[in-house]
Amino acid sequence: MGAGHAHQLYREGRSPVHTLPPHCKIAAVFCFVVVVVSTPREAVWAFGAYALLLAGVAAVARIPAGFLLRRLLIEIPFVAFALLMPFVAEGERVQVLGLSLSQSGLWSAWNILAKGTLGVAASVLLASTTELRSLLLGLQRLRMPPLMVQIASFMIRYGDVITDEMRRMRIARRSRGFEARGVQHWGVLAKSAGALFIRSYERGERVHLAMVSRGYTGTMPVIDDVTASRTQWTYAAALPLTALAVCLTGWMLT
Amino acid sequence: MHVPDGFINAPVSAATGVVAAAAVAVSLRGARRELLDTAGGAGAGGGERTAPLAGLVAAFIFAVQMLNFPVAAGTSGHLLGGALAAILVGPYTGVLCVSVVLLMQGVLFADGGLTALGVNITDMAVVTTVVAYVIFRGLLKLAPGRRRMVTVASLVAALVSVPAAAAAFTALYALGGTTDIAIGKVFTAMVGVHVLIGIGEAAITALTVGAVMAVRPDLVHGARGLTARPLELRNTGPVAAPGAPAVARTADEPEAAPAPADTAPAPAAVTPRRSVRRVWLAGLAAALLCAGVVSFYASASPDGLEKVAHDKGIDKKTEDHATQDSPLADYGVEDITDARLSGGLAGVIGVGATLAVGTGVFVVVRKRRAAAEPAETV
Amino acid sequence: MTVAETPRTPATEPDVPPSLQVSGLAYAYPDGHQALFGVDLTVARGERVALLGPNGAGKTTLVLHLNGILDAGAGTVTVAGLPVAKRNLPEIRRRVGIVFQDPDDQLFMPTVREDVAFGPAAAGLRGAELEERVRTALERVGMADFADRPPHHLSFGQRRRVAVATVLAMEPEILVLDEPSSNLDPASRRELADILRSLDVTVLMVTHDLPYALELCPRSVVLSGGVITADGSTQELLCDEELMRAHRLELPFGFDPRSVTVPPR
Numbered sequence: 030m031g032a033g034h035a036h037q038l039y040r041e042g043r044s045p046v047h048t049l050p051p052h053c054k055i056a057a058v059f060c061f062v063v064v065v066v067s068t069p070r071e072a073v074w075a076f077g078a079y080a081l082l083l084a085g086v087a088a089v090a091r092i093p094a095g096f097l098l099r100r101l102l103i104e105i106p107f108v109a110f111a112l113l114m115p116f117v118a119e120g121e122r123v124q125v126l127g128l129s130l131s132q133s134g135l136w137s138a139w140n141i142l143a144k145g146t147l148g149v150a151a152s153v154l155l156a157s158t159t160e161l162r163s164l165l166l167g168l169q170r171l172r173m174p175p176l177m178v179q180i181a182s183f184m185i186r187y188g189d190v191i192t193d194e195m196r197r198m199r200i201a202r203r204s205r206g207f208e209a210r211g212v213q214h215w216g217v218l219a220k221s222a223g224a225l226f227i228r229s230y231e232r233g234e235r236v237h238l239a240m241v242s243r244g245y246t247g248t249m250p251v252i253d254d255v256t257a258s259r260t261q262w263t264y265a266a267a268l269p270l271t272a273l274a275v276c277l278t279g280w281m282l283t
Numbered sequence: 284m285h286v287p288d289g290f291i292n293a294p295v296s297a298a299t300g301v302v303a304a305a306a307v308a309v310s311l312r313g314a315r316r317e318l319l320d321t322a323g324g325a326g327a328g329g330g331e332r333t334a335p336l337a338g339l340v341a342a343f344i345f346a347v348q349m350l351n352f353p354v355a356a357g358t359s360g361h362l363l364g365g366a367l368a369a370i371l372v373g374p375y376t377g378v379l380c381v382s383v384v385l386l387m388q389g390v391l392f393a394d395g396g397l398t399a400l401g402v403n404i405t406d407m408a409v410v411t412t413v414v415a416y417v418i419f420r421g422l423l424k425l426a427p428g429r430r431r432m433v434t435v436a437s438l439v440a441a442l443v444s445v446p447a448a449a450a451a452f453t454a455l456y457a458l459g460g461t462t463d464i465a466i467g468k469v470f471t472a473m474v475g476v477h478v479l480i481g482i483g484e485a486a487i488t489a490l491t492v493g494a495v496m497a498v499r500p501d502l503v504h505g506a507r508g509l510t511a512r513p514l515e516l517r518n519t520g521p522v523a524a525p526g527a528p529a530v531a532r533t534a535d536e537p538e539a540a541p542a543p544a545d546t547a548p549a550p551a552a553v554t555p556r557r558s559v560r561r562v563w564l565a566g567l568a569a570a571l572l573c574a575g576v577v578s579f580y581a582s583a584s585p586d587g588l589e590k591v592a593h594d595k596g597i598d599k600k601t602e603d604h605a606t607q608d609s610p611l612a613d614y615g616v617e618d619i620t621d622a623r624l625s626g627g628l629a630g631v632i633g634v635g636a637t638l639a640v641g642t643g644v645f646v647v648v649r650k651r652r653a654a655a656e657p658a659e660t661v
Numbered sequence: 662m663t664v665a666e667t668p669r670t671p672a673t674e675p676d677v678p679p680s681l682q683v684s685g686l687a688y689a690y691p692d693g694h695q696a697l698f699g700v701d702l703t704v705a706r707g708e709r710v711a712l713l714g715p716n717g718a719g720k721t722t723l724v725l726h727l728n729g730i731l732d733a734g735a736g737t738v739t740v741a742g743l744p745v746a747k748r749n750l751p752e753i754r755r756r757v758g759i760v761f762q763d764p765d766d767q768l769f770m771p772t773v774r775e776d777v778a779f780g781p782a783a784a785g786l787r788g789a790e791l792e793e794r795v796r797t798a799l800e801r802v803g804m805a806d807f808a809d810r811p812p813h814h815l816s817f818g819q820r821r822r823v824a825v826a827t828v829l830a831m832e833p834e835i836l837v838l839d840e841p842s843s844n845l846d847p848a849s850r851r852e853l854a855d856i857l858r859s860l861d862v863t864v865l866m867v868t869h870d871l872p873y874a875l876e877l878c879p880r881s882v883v884l885s886g887g888v889i890t891a892d893g894s895t896q897e898l899l900c901d902e903e904l905m906r907a908h909r910l911e912l913p914f915g916f917d918p919r920s921v922t923v924p925p926r
Contacts, residue, residue, distance in 0.1 A: 038391055055390075062397050067293050070461075103394050107287050118464045137462030144289020145396065152393035162771045162811075164390060176311050176334060180383050182771055183338020184345060189813050190765055191339075191346045209353050216490055222347050222362070223494025226371060229346075230502055233339035235766040237332045242728055242759045243780035243831065244751055247331030250782030335769065 038156045045264065046090035046158045050257040051167025053265035058155045060269035064276045065147045070140040072279030076147065082271055083150050090158045100153040107145055114138040161185055166255045179249050183236070191229055198225065285388065286403055286452075288396030295459025300401030306409045307382050313375025317504065333376075340372050341380040345387070352487055360483040365411030365448070366419075366441035367488045371495065373504040374416040381408035402455055410451040415444035419505050433506045434493045441488035445481035449473040678742035680706045680835040680863035681727065685736035687887075688722060696722040698887035699736065704835065706741070709857075709864040711874035711895060714884035715909035720867045723884060724837055727865075728757040741834045755784055758828030762839045764820035768812035773804065773823050776812065780831040798830035799823075802856050818849025822856065835863040842870040871899055871912055875921060883908050896921070 046054075061079075068075050087097055118134025159167070165185070169178045198221045202209075209218055237245075257265075291299075311333075318336045344364040351359045364384075368377035382404045388394040395403045422436035453470045460469075496503055681704040689695035696719040704710050714720050725731045726738055729745045738745040740756045758780075761767045770776035777795045786794060799805040802822040812820055821841065828836060841857070842850050854877055857864060868874050874881055874895055881898045883891035885908045891898060898904065899918035905911065912918065 059397050062288050063293070066289050066296070066396075066398050100393065103392060104287060106285075107290070114462055114464070117468060118462055120463060133463050137464075140461050141287070141289055145287035148288030148396040148398070149393040152390065152397060156391050156393065161391070165771070168390075174308070174311060177307065177379075177383065177386075179334035180338045180341055180379065181387060183335055183769065184341040184383055184387060186769060186771055186811075186813070187339055187342040187765075188345055191342045192349070195346050195350065209351075211353055212486075215352055215486060218350060218352055219487055219490030220494040222350055222487070222491045223498070225347060226340075226343055226491070226495055227499050227502060229339045229343035230336065230372075232766060233336040234332075235761065235763065236335040236339065236769050238725075238730060239759075239761050239767045240335060240769065240779075241730060242754060242757075242761075243827065244754045244783035245331070245779075246751075246783070249334070250779065 039160055040092060040096065040157045042091055042158065044090045044158070046086060046154075049265055050170075050255045050261055051159050051163040052170035052255060053167075053257050053261055054155055054159055055164070055167045055171060057265040057268050058151045061151055061272050062148045064269055064272040065144055065151075068144075068276045068279050069283045070136055070143070071283045073139075075275050075279035076143040078275045079147050079272060080150075082268060082275075083147065083154065086154055086268060090154065092154065092157055096157070097150065097153060100157070101146065101149055104145055104149050108142065111138040111141040111145070114141070163255070170255055175249065187229075187232070187236075190232075191225065194228060195221070195225055285385075285395035286399040286406070288398050290396070290461060291399060291402050291455055292459040292461055293398070295455060296398050296401055298401070299405045299455060303382070303401040303404035303409070306378060306405070310375040310378040310382070314373070314379045317373035317376050336372075337376055337379050337383070340368065340376065341383045344368055344380055345384050348384075352483065354483070360480065360487075362487050362491075363407065363411065363445065363480075363484055365407060366415035366437070366444045366484065367491060369412040369416040369444075370419055370437050370440065370488070370492050370505040371503055374412055376504075377412040377416070378408050381412060402452075406448050406452050406455065411444045411448045414447040415440040416505065418443055423506070430496065430500075430506070433496055433503065434489050437492040437505075438485045438489035442481045442485035445484050446474045446477045449477035677706050678739070679703050680708070680741055681865065682739045683723075683726075683736070686723070686726060686733055686738060687735040688726065688731060689734055696887055697726075697734075700884070700887070700889055702882060702889055702892075704863060704865060706834075706863055707861070708880060709866070709878045711878035711881040712865055712867045712884060713869075713871070713874060713881055713898075713908075713910060718884045718908075719887045720884055721839070724759060724839060724867060727835075727837055728754050728759060751784065755780070755831050756834040757837060758831055758833030758835070759837045760821075760824050760828050760839060760841065762843060764817070764824040765812070767824040767827060768820060771811055772808070773799070773810055773812060773815070774808040776823065777808075777827050777830045780827060784831065794830050794832075798826040801829055801860065802826045803852070816849075818845050818852065821845065821849070821853060825853070825856065829860070829862075833862065835865060836860070838864065838866045838868075840868055840870075841866060842868065842873045871910065871918075872916055872921075875899060875918055883910070 061082075065076075065079055068079075087094070114137045115130035115134035116128075118131035118137060120131050120133040122129045123132050123135070124130075156164070165178055165182050168181070169175065202217070202221065207214075207217060209215075314337055315331070315333050318332045344367075347362050347367075348364055349361065351361055353359045365377065365381050368380050371377075372380070385395060385403050385408055386400065389397055389400050389403070419436045419440035422439060423432055426432045450470070450473070453466065453473050456469055457466045492503060496506065500506060681702065683700050683702040686697055686700040687695070688697040700719075700723060712720055712723070722731065726733055726745070727740070729738075729747070729750050733745070740753055743749050743752060743756065745753050768776045770779055774795055777798050778791055781791055781794045795808070796805060799808055802825050804819060804822050804826060807815060807819065807823070812823065815823065825836075825838075825841075836857075838857075841853060845853065850873070854873070857866075857877055864878070866874065866878060878895050880893065881891075881895040882889050883898070883904070890908065891901075891904055896918055899912065
């Protein structure tokens with residue numbers, strides 16, 4: 030992870046969006062999503078406006094549309110869920126292409142799709158313009174409990190190490206002719222999972238030793254900190270404030 | 284089950300956010316205690332081990348969620364990990380680790396909406412973990428000191444924890460859902476589907492806990508009371524020395540160690556009352572399993588949306604995306620499983636009823652037992 | 662890589678306390694297993710000493726006593742005159758820098774720079790002074806260009822070097838290395854040797870790599886069965902076939918310590 034070749038989430042860049050302090054970006058994205066979620070679903074045009082806003086941010090950040098769209102795939106399970114809504118929801122039915130669909134179900138589907146997609150797109154923009162490390166610093170700056178930040182940063186640091194171990198175990202299994210094909214092989218896979226847990230836990234103990242050996246007493250020294258100027262806050266606030274204006278208009282018009 | 288933005292309305296999202304924050308705050312305190320205990324309090328000098336250990340466990344959960352367990356005909360499942368975390372490292376650390384995983388998934392992978400983080404944490408980190416742990420400890424208390432019981436208890440705990448989370452989700456949905464689907468339908472569909480998922484979760488969790496028990500029983504938090512009793516250890520083959528400080532064990536090869544599991548015969552001296560309880564428990568487990576298996580097969584081949592997605596090639600797309608070199612890119616393939624709102628859910632009501640009856644029996648038995656033997660605690 | 666060769670001599674003045682003095686150290690784990698049976702060891706300032714011994718001899722247990730992670734059951738450990746005791750632990754941990762075997766365990770921070778800064782920062786250093794420490798430490802191991810990289814993206818040899826830097830940043834009295842040459846390719850192995858030779862610091866090196874011990878450490882001690890069983894010049898020790906056999910120490914095939922000219926200090 031981190032910023033490197035194998036990292037898919039972050040896209041290196043020097044755009045104004047990239048250089049904004051992480052906590053401003055996190056706050057902006059969060060407020061934006063809150064605004065989106067509180068918009069009445071009948072104000073269809075408002076969601077169009079939000080999409081345009083995000084497209085604008087993506088353009089400034091030079092994030093290619095293809096990259097963004099590919100990352101939106103994470104949403105698929107819920108798209109499927111949303112598509113079911115018109116069939117199972119209550120209320121008035123309308124006929125569309127010979128299918129009897131619930132009107133409120135259609136609205137719900139729209140609601141989930143629109144808000145969900147905008148939320149995912151906003152998060153993706155955040156993750157693709159902010160390094161992992163900065164994200165954690167931003168969360169720390171936004172008063173997330175320090176212990177949570179530490180746990181998260183250890184998770185990030187060792188996520189790859191442990192995934193690698195898992196991969197090596199899989200290769201070892203396959204090299205000995207084992208291929209998991211069905212339920213009957215779960216025992217073997219679970220043994221690997223158990224071994225992985227033991228290794229992870231023991232590594233945790235060793236990491237703790239290494240930390241204690243270098244003077245750790247329970248609190249992480251704050252080595253890096255991020256600060257933001259008023260101008261940077263203003264830039265970051267542009268997105269949620271514009272969205273808020275759209276949202277309020279939406280409420281007035283519907 | 285990662286809920287996206289806009290699925291639950293703003294007030295309920297905010298309220299669950301508060302609940303989640305409170306739960307995490309409580310867990311932060313609790314985890315300190317749990318993780319300090321684990322090595323028998325052995326003096327590693329610095330004391331505070333929460334951050335590295337919880338971090339590593341979170342990374343483990345994150346990784347193990349990517350471990351594919353093939354079911355049949357190209358479908359596969361994976362662990363959600365709440366029950367496993369609770370049993371292996373304790374409920375507080377479990378809540379904490381799963382919460383961190385969810386937070387990172389939301390922020391980094393946009394999996395689960397930012398405004399829905401409270402819903403997701405309440406549902407998947409808190410409910411799953413707590414339910415699993417309560418059931419697990421409860422079952423262990425019913426048959427104290429039995430190592431085989433650990434596996435059975437993990438099985439039942441994991442089996443119940445997943446539909447419990449689904450039920451909790453339904454409750455949240457009833458409060459703040461943005462769709463007016465009859466709540467009964469949501470409940471049936473959610474709990475039904477998740478009973479199926481729960482069966483997989485249960486099997487994998489039990490097997491994994493069993494595997495850890497065989498090699499390092501001292502690391503299974505939920506069974507710590509057991510390993511501390513020398514008498515119970517008599518029949519269970521070689522184990523790592525309990526109580527030895529962590530620092531003494533450098534990377535020993537866990538796989539290389541003989542894993543005799545629980546093949547040893549159970550101790551003969553069993554009080555009659557206990558054997559009655561055993562029958563009850565076995566019955567309960569069997570009923571749950573049978574009902575589950577029946578409904579699994581009754582629901583027949585259409586394995587819900589996952590299958591649809593697979594046939595329509597959606598799956599393939601995500602798969603291609605997944606073959607990139609970063610291990611993180613593997614992420615997000617199987618979550619389709621969660622959304623499979625499959626049709627043929629015959630037997631689900633049966634399972635629900637069995638669950639209810641079983642839980643009732645369990646509660647009654649436990650109460651009676653608690654009344655009968657107030658002194659005996661694990 | 663820029664590694665300055667600085668000739669050094671062990672301090673011989675009598676008023677300088679030895680970097681490390683272990684006397685009568687015994688220890689049993691809480692489960693009753695006794696690992697150390699009275700270890701006596703003195704390492705003078707500026708010395709480089711190899712700690713040899715078979716698996717299970719108690720080497721790791723001994724190392725964990727040096728910075729007070731384990732509490733001595735009997736006996737004492739002093740580091741440059743300061744006894745290892747609870748009240749001295751922060752200073753002891755600054756003075757004793759342990760480089761663990763797996764650099765992935767040692768490098769736990771998200772970036773190299775933060776990891777190297779961890780120790781000094783925990784000791785209270787901040788700002789420009791901290792920056793300077795980090796920069797110097799990374800330069801000494803030739804890794805200054807990698808400061809902002811995440812450790813996971815470095816090669817194994819590079820990670821080991823950064824691990825050494827994390828400890829050097831604390832300006833330790835004594836550097837304790839646990840299997841420094843394990844898993845290194847020959848080039849990284851040589852680079853690390855160059856770095857270690859260039860450092861003006863006392864070194865205690867736990868290793869199974871006997872040629873490496875011979876190359877770097879003029880003096881060796883053998884820990885076996887929880888006591889020091891041999892102490893002397895590395896070359897003589899390695900040439901003593903009987904002693905070597907008695908303690909399960911084996912030279913690699915074809916390696917003859919007699920034929921090696923030990924490089925000047």
